[in-house]
Amino acid sequence: MSIELITLLYFVCLFGALFLGLPVTFALGGTAVVFAAMVEPRALLAVPSAFYSTPWNSILVTVPLFLFMGSLIRYSGIADAAYEAVYKLIGHIPGGLAIGTVQVSTIFAAVTGITPPATITMGQIAYPSMMKYGYNRQIAIGAIGAGGALGALIPPSVPFIFYGLLANASIGKLFLAGLLPGLMLATFYTIYIWLRCKYQPVMGPALPADQKFSRSEKMRSLLGIWPFILLIFIVLGAIWGGIATPSEAAAFGATSALLINMANGRLTLKVFKDSLSTTVKLTGMGLWILIGASIFLNIFNTLGSQDLITEMVLAMPGGTTGILLLMMLIILMLGMVMDDWAIIMLCTPLFLPIIEALNVDKIWFGVLFIVNIQIAYLTPPFGFVLFWIKSILPKDVGWSDVYGSVGPFVMLQLLGLGLVFLFPEIATWLPELFD
Amino acid sequence: QAQENGPPDEVTTWTIQPAFDSSDAGWDNGLIPWAEAVEEATEGTIQIKLMPAGSLTSGSEAFMAAAAGMTDGYAGWASVYGGDLPEGMLAFGLAMGANSPEEAWEVMWGDDYRVGDLVQEAAHERNLHWIGWTDQGTNAMFTNFPVEKYEDLAGKKMRAGGPQALFHEALGGTAVSMGAGDIYTAIRLGTIEGTYWDTGGIDDMSFDEVVDYAIQPGWNPAQHQETFVNLDAWNALNDWQREQIEGVFKETYFETSQLHADQVDIALQALKDEGGEVITFSEEEVERMREFSIKEVWPKVAETSERNAKGVEIFKEFMKDKEYY
Amino acid sequence: MICKIADKIINVMAEIMGLIGSILILYCMTFGVTDVFLRYALNSASQWIGASIQAAMVLIACMGGAYALKHGSFIKLDLFYEKFSARKKAICDIITSTLTFAFLGVLIWKGVDAALMSIKFNQTTPTSIPIPIYPVKTAIPLAACVVLLIVTQQFMRDVKTVVKGSKKQ
Ligand code: NA
Numbered sequence A: 001m002s003i004e005l006i007t008l009l010y011f012v013c014l015f016g017a018l019f020l021g022l023p024v025t026f027a028l029g030g031t032a033v034v035f036a037a038m039v040e041p042r043a044l045l046a047v048p049s050a051f052y053s054t055p056w057n058s059i060l061v062t063v064p065l066f067l068f069m070g071s072l073i074r075y076s077g078i079a080d081a082a083y084e085a086v087y088k089l090i091g092h093i094p095g096g097l098a099i100g101t102v103q104v105s106t107i108f109a110a111v112t113g114i115t116p117p118a119t120i121t122m123g124q125i126a127y128p129s130m131m132k133y134g135y136n137r138q139i140a141i142g143a144i145g146a147g148g149a150l151g152a153l154i155p156p157s158v159p160f161i162f163y164g165l166l167a168n169a170s171i172g173k174l175f176l177a178g179l180l181p182g183l184m185l186a187t188f189y190t191i192y193i194w195l196r197c198k199y200q201p202v203m204g205p206a207l208p209a210d211q212k213f214s215r216s217e218k219m220r221s222l223l224g225i226w227p228f229i230l231l232i233f234i235v236l237g238a239i240w241g242g243i244a245t246p247s248e249a250a251a252f253g254a255t256s257a258l259l260i261n262m263a264n265g266r267l268t269l270k271v272f273k274d275s276l277s278t279t280v281k282l283t284g285m286g287l288w289i290l291i292g293a294s295i296f297l298n299i300f301n302t303l304g305s306q307d308l309i310t311e312m313v314l315a316m317p318g319g320t321t322g323i324l325l326l327m328m329l330i331i332l333m334l335g336m337v338m339d340d341w342a343i344i345m346l347c348t349p350l351f352l353p354i355i356e357a358l359n360v361d362k363i364w365f366g367v368l369f370i371v372n373i374q375i376a377y378l379t380p381p382f383g384f385v386l387f388w389i390k391s392i393l394p395k396d397v398g399w400s401d402v403y404g405s406v407g408p409f410v411m412l413q414l415l416g417l418g419l420v421f422l423f424p425e426i427a428t429w430l431p432e433l434f435d
Numbered sequence B: 001q002a003q004e005n006g007p008p009d010e011v012t013t014w015t016i017q018p019a020f021d022s023s024d025a026g027w028d029n030g031l032i033p034w035a036e037a038v039e040e041a042t043e044g045t046i047q048i049k050l051m052p053a054g055s056l057t058s059g060s061e062a063f064m065a066a067a068a069g070m071t072d073g074y075a076g077w078a079s080v081y082g083g084d085l086p087e088g089m090l091a092f093g094l095a096m097g098a099n100s101p102e103e104a105w106e107v108m109w110g111d112d113y114r115v116g117d118l119v120q121e122a123a124h125e126r127n128l129h130w131i132g133w134t135d136q137g138t139n140a141m142f143t144n145f146p147v148e149k150y151e152d153l154a155g156k157k158m159r160a161g162g163p164q165a166l167f168h169e170a171l172g173g174t175a176v177s178m179g180a181g182d183i184y185t186a187i188r189l190g191t192i193e194g195t196y197w198d199t200g201g202i203d204d205m206s207f208d209e210v211v212d213y214a215i216q217p218g219w220n221p222a223q224h225q226e227t228f229v230n231l232d233a234w235n236a237l238n239d240w241q242r243e244q245i246e247g248v249f250k251e252t253y254f255e256t257s258q259l260h261a262d263q264v265d266i267a268l269q270a271l272k273d274e275g276g277e278v279i280t281f282s283e284e285e286v287e288r289m290r291e292f293s294i295k296e297v298w299p300k301v302a303e304t305s306e307r308n309a310k311g312v313e314i315f316k317e318f319m320k321d322k323e324y325y
Numbered sequence C: 001m002i003c004k005i006a007d008k009i010i011n012v013m014a015e016i017m018g019l020i021g022s023i024l025i026l027y028c029m030t031f032g033v034t035d036v037f038l039r040y041a042l043n044s045a046s047q048w049i050g051a052s053i054q055a056a057m058v059l060i061a062c063m064g065g066a067y068a069l070k071h072g073s074f075i076k077l078d079l080f081y082e083k084f085s086a087r088k089k090a091i092c093d094i095i096t097s098t099l100t101f102a103f104l105g106v107l108i109w110k111g112v113d114a115a116l117m118s119i120k121f122n123q124t125t126p127t128s129i130p131i132p133i134y135p136v137k138t139a140i141p142l143a144a145c146v147v148l149l150i151v152t153q154q155f156m157r158d159v160k161t162v163v164k165g166s167k168k169q
């Protein structure tokens, strides 16, 4: 059998199994094992080897710790306090509650590594409130979804950690590089909501006149967000201040979240157990996909397929820009049918040899990648954030409402992606500044 | 086997995955010249396929993969595989041990010493055969504080692993372990005050941009990298092939060691170009550091296995014969 | 009856593994903080905390895998799958499970080899304080066995669904 045919069958087997509903990790690992057994049986030892060496990585411990921190925050009540502040501060401007949702999600993104905590929490707090004040459903859902998706781009970020790990790029630099694009998108959302509601007040009416608050009430509500600020300070401050590695900062973050919950009297045994249980589940799932992806890739190399793919892509017309656009397109398409963990773990090792051959900045490419992943969160049919939204919104919200609400936000994300593509400085300026 | 005294009809392909990837100084300066020499000496009856770390298995698992026959060979440093083969520390080079490739060769293979036999015995026990060696030059401290005497390292937080950590901890420093990819940022931010590294490799890692001082000759003036092949793969060759490969061991050792020495000069120049300073210890300081190493660090290596205890004793003999100690 | 007992045992095992996973996460958190404290307050970073946290991560993968699978947290691409009938889903599961069994089978078979090798050579971490690696390598095939049990349990359920479905017709 020719290497071209083997490579083709390798992917056919993987995608066939995926579409038939096999868990991602088994599809990756199973495909690898079957092909190794046929072509190069001695490579099968890569299976336990990857299971051992993949999690044996000092940076990966950030995954359970940021997950644990995020879970705890969800139960802590500090998101309620933050939303309360937003409501009092900007509720009286058109679209203020939706804008506030984006703002709180942005802050949330700065203390969690993934998207579900912000999405779920804001879905529970902000959605009913926006409905109460006559906001249009689409603006409300869109703001929650797009805001939640920021969790991956604004540091800390588990997707960046996975990318950095696979690409052998500095996690600290990636975190810095994701910050401006993340804030830029948050600004786009804010401007969009404000303009839309200003000219189309039915989308998000200003709060009624009796809902105005005095300056002191506003200030007091602002004080309610101190735990958020403290956590951001501890986690990002520790990393960027050079006090601790990202792993240690994550340990600090989780410990602090635990203490903040305790101080707020929110740390019941149930919250503690639920947070840990969620963390074990998500970490277990994520590590198994990461392991499956390593094995898939090891066997891919054993078969000799990486050389084939690299050669094929490098032979593409259109030069570096053409190849990068092709990669973006592949991620976007995969994003419609796959979730973030799987895409990052499948594409990073495939793309990286090409990126290195082209001499493209790995940090910049990482940001493009994660902005793309963010879009994937919101694009139907398989949008990670959409699933979370659907699962927590009232039953009368149908899939069509959810799908229909993300359109403008996906457009803004694409605009952001285009800007980072055309002006790499948006991503690279901050990490270079710190250098 | 009709052609026992010459090249066989069949071509053997060896897949070798080292602990490092193609961006490492050891790739172009050590592994490639060696592989080419082997291919040439065996008249093309052995073809070597080099795979970067991580492509078949992770760098940390690569040693065991070669031992188990998943790959045909491995190259790396005792700081990576020391836990799998403690005797590798002898081949890697002891703290302030041999001063040059010539000295290292003498203590390892000279008739009076033959420490290499100990390493080879241990490798055979793990189903491996030691087949290639290269002196990568100094393994040194790269710091953002000046070091005039070795005591200046006491209390400093440095990234150090394996034998480096043994040395750094012995003189009262704090050895921090972290992934290679995070060292640059950690030094920049001040999480650590420097790192131990092979001098020839600092420009690949861009350390020249973040450190102010390179301390020469470091803690190990002749740090080595080793290549092993799976013993079954080795035994599957005919006598002629084995002789040919053994025949290039010495010449590739000195040839690649020279390449690495040139690379060390290039790397130090890059550091100076970035405004860094190279601090070279005086004779007396080197002597003091050597005495300290033999007294405080070598016994820690000797503790790790019986063969290492024997090897350290031979090393001491050698140092006495050279009047270093 | 035997099936029910087996089911129960598997469930309990998965829960215990979840609990161990939780403890390991708390370990990583506590000792991650401790390491920084040692480094700054006492100026002596520990040489074993880092490696032990890495070992804990491998064990978390062992424990968390079984727990996540048991709780249905393994991500799958249910774009088309979601729309299938229960019977069709079961048939799909049975077909694709060959890959799962192949994967877990190799993980156990080669995992035992790797563990035995690690024991034989007394493999340790290359840190200045060496930590033995064989306990972690031994845990891998063991955890894979539990995952295999859970997969088998689901497989049996799928077989039942298919058989029942065909009886109805
Ligand atoms: Na985040």
Ligand code: NA
Pocket: A335, A336, A337, A338, A375, A376, A377, A378, A379, A380, A381, A382, A383, A384
């Ligand atoms: Na999507």
